[in-house]
Amino acid sequence: MALSSLFRSSSQPKPASGTDGVLSIPSARAILISSVGCMMVLSLLMVASASIPFALSRGMTELYFFDNQLLYMAIGLIIAAIPYYGVSLRTLYKTETQFMLLGITGLLLVATLFSAPINGSKRWLNLGVFNFQVAELAKLVMIVFVSDFVVRRSFEVRNGLDGFLRIMLVVALITILLLSQPDFGSFVVILGTIFAIFYIAGAPYKHFLALGAAAIGGAVLMVTTAQYRLVRVLSFVDPFDDVQDTDYQLARSLIAFGRGEFAGVGYGESIQKLSHLPEAHTDFLLAITGEELGFVGVAMVLILEALIIGSAMRISYNALKRRQMRMSYTAFGIGVVFIAQTIINAGMNMGALPTKGLTMPFFSYGGSSMLISLVMVALLLKIYKESPEIEKSQCRYY
Template sequence: MAKDTANASGYTSNALSKRKQKSTGVFSMPSAGSVLITSVSCLMVLSLIMVASASIPFANMHDIEQLYFFKHQLMYMGLGLVAGLMVYKVRLLWLYDMFTLVSALLIVIALLLATLMFGDAINGSKRWIELGPFNFQVAELAKLVMVMFTADFVVRRGTEVRHGYGGIFRMGAVVTILVGLFLSQPDFGSLVIIIGVILAIFFVAGAPWSQSGLLLLFGLVGAAYAVMFQEYRMTRASSFLDPFDDIQGSDYQLARSLIAFGRGEVTGVGYGESVQKLAHLPEAHTDFLLAITAEELGFVGVMTVLVLEALVIASAMRISYIALKNRQMRLSYTAFGFAVIFIGQGVINAGMNMGLMPTKGLTLPFFSYGGSSMLISLMMVGILLNIHKKTSKIPAAQCRHY
């Protein structure tokens, strides 16, 4: 009778099962939200520890305060936690309102244009724009916005996505604009992540194989064109095949990274004892922080980081699955999209550190030094926790709105 009463009130069966577990006192596995919070917290602590170690030699060389990068990483973590709490508290229906999504997309495009016009060139690329006292990489915001925009699109235009090519052509118009803006910076890595997550969401939303295959073909042709007609990209794409054939030239970073992994062996040479961070591996606290971790903490340290990253991804996938079971498709696709971003960046960053992939300027989520990445990643966590909190409380009659 209790079950019938609960169903009559419009709540999903997931809420009932949770009530039963509490009443019987049976031991249950930690929730996806608990695992997500614990894993992200551990990664953030490890990030601060390793950024402090890896950045001090770089700071000394450039006459910067020794803990400058540590303090900035901590500051962006604080901002990210505040932003994550804000999106955790906001109503999910507001996030998927058409006006909100279109406005967010237009803001991203405007910021990308502003970056090209007013941004400072760093290492030959215009990827950052000054927003008051902060440098912000708009590509990170674009990832979050495109996941939510695509998740809403494949539900709202479900018939077009599953039957014919109307849906992909409409989305293609948006993607074409982004392609032009990202290649103008240039930021090929972020573009690959964004296109990859859009393809993944379209695929799980039921887009036919022929459509997905055609999109993948266009993506591969575009990637090949971008690589072949830019000498530095061609050099990066080929250098990892033999990372020691030009150790003082194109293979410098990759070779030094592999040396760091080799020195670390199983347990590492000891915290703070890295040799490669002493001007051998440039800006080791950024994209190659995992290599310094390998040198100082060894295989054990690297596996700890990668296992925590895997737990974050698994938690996001679990949240997506729960929303899918409750037929909250927008929420499910959003959580899935965030998981794909974490997978893509994790694989690329770890792969390039280990010499398995060409070097690319993508952070390891929640670990590498990078304010914009940390801020937006924590906002994604806030949205994931919001989904996890609300998905079992949404009345069955309203699931189609989510």
């Protein structure tokens, strides 16, 4: 399936019926910026509400997590300005740049294995201001690397297994490091994104069938050989068979959604955040939103995520029309990461998927996710800005 068939162009203005003027659809840039801004404001409101009981129970100030989230956003905006203003896309897609980024990411992933464990996992590096989760950086680096690879090695990708085998050497190294932390959720997102980019780049269907079967077999093996993963899968199948132990989080999350109904019980009136749902301001923030703001609040969050994803895909499609394949695949890969994390986070909150430690982009509490997500948005905006300015003769560099 060609990439163009996955999108619908909406960049051309359409005449408004019965008027002499023109009704213009907002640009992808405008929708992206406004949607991300609304998500960040909604995140601050819900983190403040969900985290107050947790903060007070640990002797912190009431707005400790609200202040931290605001700080993460400020740092993220500053860091995001670096690729937007200071790094050219042509430099980003140079082979030496790609391997430098891979090398730095690999070293940081190795360094996490020697860090102090948090909740039984070694996923974070202490940077003083906050703990940085290197797996978030790995998602962005792999998107850029694979987007360049499928263009640079397009013949191998479309006509044999060589392309898959080459990229799988890199993926295997990243996999070993992620699973050593362990961080199965980030591994699934990265692998799924790589498969998606290879698919739209024209890799043969039979390769996906073979590798898909191998991936499913590997996932089954990892689940059955790790007790905590098996417990999560079993709790997902029946979330109320052991509500005092293995099903504790999921059962409370579903109760929160049930209490919220259509319009919610009111902002700040959640019961589940009162130590019933542990650390509700992180991965289960959507459940507290469902309890306090009801279906309306959850729909608002998901619609904003859909607008962000749609903007990324629209930017990807416009770059594709200009034959700027690296830029198109990069924007597409960012959109896929946002899709995957939104579906997985919403699914686990609602009991449709096993619980995983993945955040809702721009919404859940967390410095690493917020920082890298904002850098991804900066990259999307840079592609949107520079794509029309690139001459056709230079498209092979982008």
